[in-house]
Amino acid sequence: SQKIEQNSEALNIQEGKTATLTCNYTNYSPAYLQWYRQDPGRGPVFLLLIRENEKEKRKERLKVTFDTTLKQSLFHITASQPADSATYLCALPLWSGNTPLVFGKGTRLSVIA
Amino acid sequence: EAQVTQNPRYLITVTGKKLTVTCSQNMNHEYMSWYRQDPGLGLRQIYYSMNVEVTDKGDVPEGYKVSRKEKRNFPLILESPSPNQTSLYFCASSLGYPSGANVLTFGAGSRLTVL
Numbered sequence: 001s002q003k004i005e006q007n008s009e010a011l012n013i014q015e016g017k018t019a020t021l022t023c024n025y026t027n028y029s030p031a032y033l034q035w036y037r038q039d040p041g042r043g044p045v046f047l048l049l050i051r052e053n054e055k056e057k058r059k060e061r062l063k064v065t066f067d068t069t070l071k072q073s074l075f076h077i078t079a080s081q082p083a084d085s086a087t088y089l090c091a092l093p094l095w096s097g098n099t100p101l102v103f104g105k106g107t108r109l110s111v112i113a
Numbered sequence: 114e115a116q117v118t119q120n121p122r123y124l125i126t127v128t129g130k131k132l133t134v135t136c137s138q139n140m141n142h143e144y145m146s147w148y149r150q151d152p153g154l155g156l157r158q159i160y161y162s163m164n165v166e167v168t169d170k171g172d173v174p175e176g177y178k179v180s181r182k183e184k185r186n187f188p189l190i191l192e193s194p195s196p197n198q199t200s201l202y203f204c205a206s207s208l209g210y211p212s213g214a215n216v217l218t219f220g221a222g223s224r225l226t227v228l
């Protein structure tokens with residue numbers, strides 16, 4: 001089955017800088033990868049999805065990359081703002097085919113004004 | 114508004130007293146799932162359901178039951194709660210199996226404390 005590592009539990013960054021969060025997986029290469037945002041005590045909210053044949057996906061100040069050779073996805077927030085402070089989770093399918101998602105433990109991002 | 118609704122949001126109970134956490138979605142989603150979230154362990158799946166009367170175990174099903182008698186509802190049942198089931202619980206749904214086309218919509222969470 002799939003194992004996911006989000007290599008930073010917490011990341012502090014200054015307002016205006018670009019935050020880069022990492023998601024590594026260990027086993028088979030998934031057909032897609034999803035990123036979610038979670039605020040304290042609330043449910044995760046979907047942000048972006050990237051498929052295996054896509055190198056990069058963008059949505060406003062967010063960018064996701066997917067490198068199947070490195071078995072890694074990077075999640076970037078450009079021009080970060082204090083409102084971006086939250087925990088960010090990556091999620092992959094447990095195995096190929098119809099399968100539940102497995103989530104990483106998340107990276108808690110703090111953007112300091 | 115499209116949403117997943119969980120109740121109760123907060124509950125304190127005692128060991129052994131059966132409880133049910135309800136989950137309802139208004140998006141006509143086929144797939145529904147329960148997760149628990151604990152510090153340091155992240156989100157772990159308890160049970161999921163692809164359709165009415167079809168349920169499957171996730172990573173941590175012990176001590177829980179579910180049922181899917183109607184498409185919109187997916188209650189989580191703790192027959193005899195124990196303190197190690199103290200956690201933050203989330204219900205989620207998606208149109209079909211999570212995929213390159215389907216993403217999860219989560220409820221607001223239910224914080225359960227078992228004394």
